[in-house]
Amino acid sequence: MICYFNTKTKKVMKLIKLTGIVICFFAITSACKAKKQSASTDEALSSEPIIANIKMKETMLLPKPIDFVNINSLSITGDILEIDATFSGCGKHDFTLYGNRAYQKSLPPKIGLALIHDAHGDKCRKQSTKKLYFNIKDIRYPTKQEDYVVVVYVNQNSGTSADYKY
DSSP states (O other), X not given: OHHHHHHHHHHHHHHHHHHHHHHHXXXXXXXXXXXXXXXXHHHHHOOSOOEEEOEEOXXXXXXXXXXXXXXXXXXXXXXXXXXXXXXXXXXXXXXXXXXXXXXXXXXXXXXXXXXXXXXXXXXXXXXXXXXXXXXOGXXXXXXXOSSOXXXXXXXXXXXXXXXXXX
């Protein structure tokens, strides 16, 4: 009878342990979903895009680290450059747009800008797409402050450009 009691007790203990594991699993899973929903809700509530300023440098020596980013498209409305970018990652990523005043001698003049992506070591492989907005008023051609066009390239190898008409 003692053996029967021990076997039955072991089964009950295994059942309690298994139930505890299942409850912990569901608690953790629902907490992650709630956090993701909260983050997406915060982004949805913010209807105004964040507009960063372009960082102008004397040279195009770029900071490290530089993580991969793909430029899907560019568009310019007024003084705001919109970049549709794809990158890998799940966490917080920073994007900075750099430029200098090295215009190509052409009509209209062309200028190359560099979009730098800092993934902060995020190794997640999830593909993410984000729209980035930058005020590019600082790249206006020095002697032409109105009624002019500058062709803007971002990350030269992306093959995409947009006309900045001001």
